[in-house]
Amino acid sequence: MEQPASGAEPADGAGDAVEALDRPLPEGVRRRVVALVADAFGGLTVTELPAQLRQYARFTPTRRAKFAGNAMAAALESDTLFRQRIGERLRESQPELTAAVEAGAPPAAADPVDVAAAAYVLRPAGWVKLVAAAGEEVQRADAERADEESRRELERLREELAQARTQTKSETERLRGELDAARKEADALQRKLRSALNEVKRGEAAVRRGKAETETVRTEAAARISTAESETRRLRARLGEAEASVEASRRAAREGRSVEDMRLRLLLDTVLDAARGLRRELALPPSSIRPADSVDAVEPGAMSPKDIAARALSDTDPALLDQLLALPQAHLIVDGYNVTKTGYPQLPLEKQRLRLLGGLAVLAAQSGAEMTCVFDGAELAAPVLLAPPRGVRVLFSKPGVTADELIRQLARAEPPGRPVVVVSTDREVADGVAKAGARPVASVLLLKRLSRV
Numbered sequence: 001m002e003q004p005a006s007g008a009e010p011a012d013g014a015g016d017a018v019e020a021l022d023r024p025l026p027e028g029v030r031r032r033v034v035a036l037v038a039d040a041f042g043g044l045t046v047t048e049l050p051a052q053l054r055q056y057a058r059f060t061p062t063r064r065a066k067f068a069g070n071a072m073a074a075a076l077e078s079d080t081l082f083r084q085r086i087g088e089r090l091r092e093s094q095p096e097l098t099a100a101v102e103a104g105a106p107p108a109a110a111d112p113v114d115v116a117a118a119a120y121v122l123r124p125a126g127w128v129k130l131v132a133a134a135g136e137e138v139q140r141a142d143a144e145r146a147d148e149e150s151r152r153e154l155e156r157l158r159e160e161l162a163q164a165r166t167q168t169k170s171e172t173e174r175l176r177g178e179l180d181a182a183r184k185e186a187d188a189l190q191r192k193l194r195s196a197l198n199e200v201k202r203g204e205a206a207v208r209r210g211k212a213e214t215e216t217v218r219t220e221a222a223a224r225i226s227t228a229e230s231e232t233r234r235l236r237a238r239l240g241e242a243e244a245s246v247e248a249s250r251r252a253a254r255e256g257r258s259v260e261d262m263r264l265r266l267l268l269d270t271v272l273d274a275a276r277g278l279r280r281e282l283a284l285p286p287s288s289i290r291p292a293d294s295v296d297a298v299e300p301g302a303m304s305p306k307d308i309a310a311r312a313l314s315d316t317d318p319a320l321l322d323q324l325l326a327l328p329q330a331h332l333i334v335d336g337y338n339v340t341k342t343g344y345p346q347l348p349l350e351k352q353r354l355r356l357l358g359g360l361a362v363l364a365a366q367s368g369a370e371m372t373c374v375f376d377g378a379e380l381a382a383p384v385l386l387a388p389p390r391g392v393r394v395l396f397s398k399p400g401v402t403a404d405e406l407i408r409q410l411a412r413a414e415p416p417g418r419p420v421v422v423v424s425t426d427r428e429v430a431d432g433v434a435k436a437g438a439r440p441v442a443s444v445l446l447l448k449r450l451s452r453v
Contacts, residue, residue: 021128025120026139029131030073032117037072038064040089050075050082076121087122098122106130242268266415269329315442318449324439325367327419333410333433334360335403335424336375339443342425357389359450364391372410376403404429411436 025033038061041049046057053075056068064072076083091098097114100106102124106115112133119127214224246268314320325332340352347355357373364371370393377384377396388394397406404426411433414420420438423446424430430440 021131025073025131026116028113029116029120032113033076033120034065034069034072035061036090036117036121037076037086038062038068039093040086041072043089044085048082048085050079083121083123090118090121094118101127101130266329266418316445316448318445318452321421321441321445321449322367324419324421324441325363325369330367330369330419330421331414332369332371333407333420333422333438334371334373334446335407335422335426335429335443336373337403338424338426338429339446342443343447353384353386356450357386357392357394360392361389363450364389374403374406374410404432408432408436411438414438 041053041056041061041064046054049057052071053068056064056071059067076086087098097107097110097118100110101115101118102122106119116131116133119130210224210228214221214228217224324330334356336353336356337349340347340349340356344352344355353375360371360373371391372393372395374395374397375384377398384396386394395406395410397403404424407422407424407429411420411422414437416437420433420436422429422433422438422440423443424433424440425443433440
């Protein structure tokens with residue numbers, strides 16, 4: 001490689017003294033300068049390289065730019081002779097661009113970064129302005145790209161917002177339709193219930209009138225008894241038909257009918273319990289009516305879980321649970337792991353389940369109440385092999401469904417008016433089942449009751 005003329009170096013040095021950058025080299029220009037130096041690096045001998053760069057002489061241009069970028073940039077800035085040698089290589093590889101830059105008239109179609117990099121290496125008059133202009137051009141291009149990306153992102157977000165609004169509107173309309181259908185169904189059920197209650201009241205009034213007339217007119221007892229017996233046979237026949245219908249409903253439920261059929265069947269069981277008491281009344285035993293019984297007044301209603309909650313018992317008194325389970329058609333729902341991890345968390349999960357289910361089986365036999373124990377099965381790798389004890393229904397939640405959600409579904413599935421008791425210390429579970437009409441109790445209450453089994 002030819003050495004620069006003896007007068008060239010001082011002139012370049014004088015130009016450097018006059019023109020100098022007042023700010024850091026733009027990053028894009030710096031990367032292009034390092035690439036130019038890395039490409040021209042291989043045309044120099046080891047002796048022509050600065051001492052700090054000789055260790056990279058055998059590297060490829062890509063590796064030089066990666067590992068020696070900072071060192072090459074520093075040498076180019078501080079070593080005038082090295083910069084002149086790199087400039088000679090640049091003139092050989094890009095004669096048209098270097099000639100235009102040195103003449104002070106860079107091509108309009110040239111990349112501003114290439115022009116600035118060549119000006120930084122060659123250092124012609126006005127090179128600082130060329131570098132600054134390239135930095136401004138890069139910043140402007142970056143700003144335009146950022147603006148374009150922002151506009152595209154804004155347009156995408158607007159499209160997503162429009163889609164979300166459309167989906168929300170359709171979902172809202174669907175939910176409104178379902179709500180209207182549910183309201184209509186609830187109104188129909190309420191009308192049926194009111195009609196049934198009116199029929200029961202009329203029947204009770206007829207029975208009371210029949211008893212009063214039988215006690216007052218002794219002489220007509222035989223005829224009235226005969227009439228009552230025939231009426232009793234008719235009612236018994238109707239009751240038999242109702243029982244047959246209930247049995248058919250039970251068979252249909254076992255064959256897979258809908259949940260609403262099971263809810264209606266449970267309500268029908270409750271009505272039948274009351275009908276059996278009515279049948280015993282229609283058997284016309286010796287009259288026990290008193291004058292005070294004929295006075296029209298409001299009779300006390302049946303006891304509910306809320307009534308029991310108002311009695312003077314502690315929330316952790318096992319007697320409270322006994323009173324709740326003594327209600328007709330009571331249903332006890334147990335948050336399994338919530339109870340076991342409160343009472344005996346040191347045991348393995350399998351032994352926790354077996355211990356709890358054993359106690360619930362004994363409690364079910366003693367109280368006669370329906371019992372359902374729920375365990376969280378969302379993270380199970382395989383189904384749990386477990387034989388549920390007699391009188392206890394055991395359920396595991398499906399993948400993606402927690403035991404808390406399954407408990408709330410069970411509480412909502414029960415018909416209004418049925419006594420439902422939920423055992424859990426979880427506040428969210430307690431609040432959720434309370435909205436569904438169930439009575440929440442703490443896990444420690446069940447543990448104390450099971451300790452007496």
